[in-house]
Amino acid sequence: xxxxxxxxxxxxxxxxxxxxxxxxxxxxxxxxxxxxxxxxxxxxxxxxxxxxxxxxxxxxxxxxxxxxxxxxxxxxxxxxxxxxxxxxxxxxxxxxxxxxxxxxxxxxxxxxxxxxxxxxxxxxxxxxxxxxxxxxxxxxxxxxxxxxxxxxxxxxxxxxxxxxxxxxxxxxxxxxxxxxxxxxxxxxxxxxxxxxxxxxxxxxxxxxxxxxxxxxxxxxxxxxxxxxxxxxxxxxxxxxxxxxxxxxxxxxxxxxxxxxxxxxxxxxxxxxxxxxxxxxxxxxxxxxxxxxxxxxxxxxxxxxxxxxxxxxxxxxxxxxxxxxxxxxx
Amino acid sequence: xxxxxxxxxxxxxxxxxxxxxxxxxxxxxxxxxxxxxxxxxxxxxxxxxxxxxxxxxxxxxxxxxxxxxxxxxxxxxxxxxxxxxxxxxxxxxxxxxxxxxxxxxxxxxxxxxxxxxxxxxxxxxxxxxxxxxxxxxxxxxxxxxxxxxxxxxxxxxxxxxxxxxxxxxxxxxxxxxxxxxxxxxxxxxxxxxxxxxxxxxxxxxxxxxxxxxxxxxxxxxxxxxxxxxxxxxxxxxxxxxxxxxxxxxxxxxxxxxxxxxxxxxxxxxxxxxxxxxxxxxxxxxxxxxxxxxxxxxxxxxxxxxxxxxxxxxxxxxxxxxxxxxxxxx
Numbered sequence: 001x002x003x004x005x006x007x008x009x010x011x012x013x014x015x016x017x018x019x020x021x022x023x024x025x026x027x028x029x030x031x032x033x034x035x036x037x038x039x040x041x042x043x044x045x046x047x048x049x050x051x052x053x054x055x056x057x058x059x060x061x062x063x064x065x066x067x068x069x070x071x072x073x074x075x076x077x078x079x080x081x082x083x084x085x086x087x088x089x090x091x092x093x094x095x096x097x098x099x100x101x102x103x104x105x106x107x108x109x110x111x112x113x114x115x116x117x118x119x120x121x122x123x124x125x126x127x128x129x130x131x132x133x134x135x136x137x138x139x140x141x142x143x144x145x146x147x148x149x150x151x152x153x154x155x156x157x158x159x160x161x162x163x164x165x166x167x168x169x170x171x172x173x174x175x176x177x178x179x180x181x182x183x184x185x186x187x188x189x190x191x192x193x194x195x196x197x198x199x200x201x202x203x204x205x206x207x208x209x210x211x212x213x214x215x216x217x218x219x220x221x222x223x224x225x226x227x228x229x230x231x232x233x234x235x236x237x238x239x240x241x242x243x244x245x246x247x248x249x250x251x252x253x254x255x256x257x258x259x260x261x262x263x264x265x266x267x268x269x270x271x272x273x274x275x276x277x278x279x280x281x282x283x284x285x286x287x288x289x290x291x292x293x294x295x296x297x298x299x300x301x302x303x304x305x306x307x308x309x310x311x312x313x314x315x316x317x318x319x320x321x322x323x324x325x326x327x328x329x
Numbered sequence: 330x331x332x333x334x335x336x337x338x339x340x341x342x343x344x345x346x347x348x349x350x351x352x353x354x355x356x357x358x359x360x361x362x363x364x365x366x367x368x369x370x371x372x373x374x375x376x377x378x379x380x381x382x383x384x385x386x387x388x389x390x391x392x393x394x395x396x397x398x399x400x401x402x403x404x405x406x407x408x409x410x411x412x413x414x415x416x417x418x419x420x421x422x423x424x425x426x427x428x429x430x431x432x433x434x435x436x437x438x439x440x441x442x443x444x445x446x447x448x449x450x451x452x453x454x455x456x457x458x459x460x461x462x463x464x465x466x467x468x469x470x471x472x473x474x475x476x477x478x479x480x481x482x483x484x485x486x487x488x489x490x491x492x493x494x495x496x497x498x499x500x501x502x503x504x505x506x507x508x509x510x511x512x513x514x515x516x517x518x519x520x521x522x523x524x525x526x527x528x529x530x531x532x533x534x535x536x537x538x539x540x541x542x543x544x545x546x547x548x549x550x551x552x553x554x555x556x557x558x559x560x561x562x563x564x565x566x567x568x569x570x571x572x573x574x575x576x577x578x579x580x581x582x583x584x585x586x587x588x589x590x591x592x593x594x595x596x597x598x599x600x601x602x603x604x605x606x607x608x609x610x611x612x613x614x615x616x617x618x619x620x621x622x623x624x625x626x627x628x629x630x631x632x633x634x635x636x637x638x639x640x641x642x643x644x645x646x647x648x649x650x651x652x653x654x655x656x657x658x
Contacts, residue, residue, distance in 0.1 A: 043418065055427075
């Protein structure tokens with residue numbers, strides 16, 4: 001490198017008190033305003049964290065060693081950094097910021113690490129679970145927009161564990177997808193299928209994140225739930241899940257995913273459902289009416305929320321490509 | 330797990346605004362007060378970072394992918410998380426907090442990733458470099474305590490690159506240590522040896538940290554320097570380095586290590602040095618008087634600084650085992 005090309009603003013003699021402004025200044029050569037803003041906040045919070053805790057060299061090294069182990073345990077089928085983000089409440093926070101929901105629409109929740117891309121599309125009324133030990137469950141849902149109109153043609157990804165609390169990908173002898181499928185909503189916005197009643201299960205806790213939970217005396221369990229992901233052009237991508245009421249872990253989900261509006265009761269099919277969907281009376285039944293938000297409405301709400309949150313912090317920002325950057329004009 | 334054992338304080342319906350207090354509450358089962366405090370500050374800053382930037386799901390995923398790559402490139406001889414900490418200014422900050430220096434003592438700086446444990450102890454006057462292309466340099470130093478008394482018997486670890494800017498460990502065909510040695514100070518607190526004049530070099534930039542620097546339009550160079558590490562019972566472990574004045578990267582060190590008090594001039598040996606150390610007149614000469622701080626003085630200063638910094642932030646803390654925790658009495 002030709003030293004005459006060095007365009008870094010000069011700095012030297014860095015102290016506890018001036019290091020942050022210097023790092024921000026050296027990073028300010030970056031031409032992308034959004035990256036510059038994200039890095040400025042990252043460096044500020046990272047340094048404030050060290051200053052407020054008076055972080056010791058030993059703790060710093062323990063932290064770097066922990067992060068190294070989190071990275072090294074990751075494989076194609078295990079993402080320990082997502083898990084770390086989940087147990088620190090960051091995943092649910094980012095989802096709430098990026099996918100704001102107007103009143104009356106279905107709330108989102110954490111994706112978790114078990115979604116796959118090989119689920120088969122099944123016709124209405126099919127069964128997505130091959131587990132004979134699971135309690136059979138009829139699921140009947142509708143999808144509407146925020147004005148109450150049925151939304152047909154939505155691609156719905158659905159996944160749940162088997163009756164032992166394991167996803168198909170957690171079985172070494174997995175032959176193909178099980179406990180997961182793709183459905184499409186019909187012209188009335190309806191989709192329905194047979195599944196099994198969800199059970200609680202622990203997140204993978206044999207790695208560094210499991211050790212962290214143990215150190216914090218937290219359990220690794222998630223309450224019983226079924227995952228849903230909704231995709232249709234013109235609508236904000238919705239990642240959500242339905243949780244069973246009165247699950248023992250309902251108020252202590254290891255990844256902070258439960259929201260009141262997503263907690264449901266398992267009901268029993270009456271004569272009408274039994275006749276219409278071909279099940280015996282008293283068959284376990286889950287019904288839910290999902291409400292999707294349009295892309296436009298989401299974008300406007302996200303920008304409005306961002307502006308309001310940053311105004312409250314006294315920061316003058318402008319929204320560019322849907323994300324805030326400092327407004328220096 | 331027996332759900333009746335769940336002692337987690339109940340939570341549900343987590344929002345952008347209440348997620349942080351909930352995560353802190355669930356972590357508060359941890360019995361170690363220091364861990365609890367560090368986690369509380371970590372979660373607060375992590376969440377505030379996401380809230381202030383309105384972090385998008387896409388940026389969140391890019392960040393997790395980056396951290397995964399940082400972890401996965403680490404090996405026994407490469408620690409990319411230390412490098413990341415270095416380029417974000419965290420390493421120098423933690424060193425400044427953990428190893429505070431009273432006026433008149435030698436300041437510390439970043440360790441960097443190239444210290445090894447296999448350097449040989451050499452006698453006074455030995456040469457630590459086998460590189461014939463390097464410019465020979467005589468180094469003569471003294472070590473004193475803060476009251477000016479010579480400190481004998483100090484173990485001094487010294488390391489530098491070869492004339493091409495590479496440490497011995499960066500050469501695939503490394504036969505053994507080169508450009509590094511261990512010395513002991515004599516009864517007058519003196520140690521002296523032959524080395525080569527340091528040259529600037531880039532930190533490893535073929536990995537994720539290098540890509541980050543490139544994105545930020547920062548160069549990866551460190552100004553010419555020689556590393557020193559001092560160890561003697563009763564004294565605070567000192568990790569430092571001497572930097573050559575007027576190096577092209579003197580004010581733009583990629584890892585923020587340069588401090589005014591550590592910048593030195595390469596001088597020329599006069600008749601006295603030439604005679605005393607057996608070199609020709611005009612031989613390149615580096616001299617420095619290091620001042621070590623006692624363990625006790627460091628511990629007291631660290632506690633005093635911590636208390637003052639946290640008082641300034643309006644936090645009531647007490648110092649336990651040298652580190653602050655909230656004072657709830």
